[in-house]
Amino acid sequence: MSIKNPYKNFIAHIQRHVDLTEDDIDKILSRSHHKTYLKGQYIGQEGEIARTQTFILEGSARTFYLDSKGNEHIFAFGIDDWWVGDITSFTSQTPAEFNVQCLDKCHVVQITYENMEALYEEVPKMERYFRIIVGKAYGSVAKRIVRNHALSAKERYLNFMERYPNIVQRVPQYMIASYLGVTKEFLSSLRKQITQEQKS
Amino acid sequence: MSIKNPYKNFIAHIQRHVDLTEDDIDKILSRSHHKTYLKGQYIGQEGEIARTQTFILEGSARTFYLDSKGNEHIFAFGIDDWWVGDITSFTSQTPAEFNVQCLDKCHVVQITYENMEALYEEVPKMERYFRIIVGKAYGSVAKRIVRNHALSAKERYLNFMERYPNIVQRVPQYMIASYLGVTKEFLSSLRKQITQEQKS
DNA sequence: CGAAAATTTGACATGACTCAACTGGAGTGG
DNA sequence: CCACTCCAGTTGAGTCATGTCAAATTTTCG
Numbered sequence A, B: 001m002s003i004k005n006p007y008k009n010f011i012a013h014i015q016r017h018v019d020l021t022e023d024d025i026d027k028i029l030s031r032s033h034h035k036t037y038l039k040g041q042y043i044g045q046e047g048e049i050a051r052t053q054t055f056i057l058e059g060s061a062r063t064f065y066l067d068s069k070g071n072e073h074i075f076a077f078g079i080d081d082w083w084v085g086d087i088t089s090f091t092s093q094t095p096a097e098f099n100v101q102c103l104d105k106c107h108v109v110q111i112t113y114e115n116m117e118a119l120y121e122e123v124p125k126m127e128r129y130f131r132i133i134v135g136k137a138y139g140s141v142a143k144r145i146v147r148n149h150a151l152s153a154k155e156r157y158l159n160f161m162e163r164y165p166n167i168v169q170r171v172p173q174y175m176i177a178s179y180l181g182v183t184k185e186f187l188s189s190l191r192k193q194i195t196q197e198q199k200s
Numbered sequence C: 001c002g003a004a005a006a007t008t009t010g011a012c013a014t015g016a017c018t019c020a021a022c023t024g025g026a027g028t029g030g
Numbered sequence D: 001c002c003a004c005t006c007c008a009g010t011t012g013a014g015t016c017a018t019g020t021c022a023a024a025t026t027t028t029c030g
Helices: A008-015 A022-030 A087-092 A113-122 A125-150 A153-163 A165-170 A173-180 A184-199 B008-015 B022-030 B087-092 B113-122 B125-150 B153-163 B165-170 B173-180 B184-199
Strands: A033-037 A042-044 A052-058 A061-066 A072-078 A082-084 A099-102 A106-112 B033-037 B042-044 B052-058 B061-066 B072-078 B099-102 B106-112
Touching: A008 A022, A008 A052, A022 A113, A042 A052, A052 A087, A061 B125, A072 A082, A072 A173, A072 B125, A087 B125, A106 A113, A113 A125, A125 A153, A125 B061, A125 B072, A125 B087, A125 B125, A153 A165, A153 A173, A153 A184, A173 A184, B008 B022, B008 B052, B022 B113, B042 B052, B052 B087, B072 B173, B106 B113, B113 B125, B125 B153, B153 B165, B153 B173, B153 B184, B173 B184
Parallel strands: none
Antiparallel strands: A033 A106, A042 A099, A052 A082, A052 A106, A061 A072, A061 A099, B033 B106, B042 B099, B052 B106, B061 B072, B061 B099
């Protein structure tokens, strides 16, 4: 990522969905700010109101839920060019149910709630942009629900490795287990099975 | 539902999220059409491109996925005042992965892809409306994923009964089992457990 | 009433979890 | 450079939740 123009990938991502004029871009940038988080830092936390939506320029993060027994359940990973944040909390400005934590150093672009609302007025195309990307996100989560029911843990793991090879390399196995909804021990035994099958 | 004004609940639902002028309403209605489906009819089918988005005025429907072994997996139910349809297929006009089938007679309002695109130009507030409701839908599906991992089948069933008592009454148990991701036999044994617990 | 659909039952199988111990790096500090 | 710790990953034994299959029962509805 160029230090000169850290927003390049950010604007490019929006351009991929809607056409922006130079003026639109200026307005968007004037409502955005850049920030760097360190490994382990929280972008957002359960119980707090999500003040910003966050676009990851570089780095990785996880969104997870803490159940009543204190167990973590990873809902999603976010890497370069993804939006992260508790959307329900942000949109309705209510306490979040999800935690968003950086897995390594993250360069991000953020837009606060107030700026976002203003931006929707100034650049209505942003409504369209978010409608489209949230629609895509919804579609992929919908498929994930039925896949979780249709496939075994092993199939889900193989599927995940195929779809997100870059994530598999960057995050520890126990987090992938959490994302898939299995224990780290069970995932470990699945991995053993898989390597043994490959040998034969 | 009044026969005179079948669109009343439809417009009311939009009004709940954005302010509409009389002119907006006219434009929306001129892009919408009313339709009645019979029990068992498909609103949309796997492999076909979703030509419309469908708002249920009255009736109920299910959205399900057919896996490689031919098993059905219900992703969602839709009842009065809900939108149904494969959003990915509709938005990108690609073949659908989900089937949408009416569980009883359904009165619906539909908007075709072409009309929807035109409507976004004529009434930009509709971008906002869909951004908001898709965002809500995404949030609830996200929570469902982690709940599926955090809770046992019994807890999920009790949870479902509490949240959607009207659905539990209207759809057969084996569909609820499919929605929850368990077999009908296992759900049956859970129900037995629950009634026995209540007695004691 | 009779047939089809939905639900229940029970015996058995298995995928996935729990718990506790062990292995093997990757720091860290003396 | 070794000893120590910490953390991720692995192993294995025992258990539990849930699935499978086949049959019986109940409900629905033409």
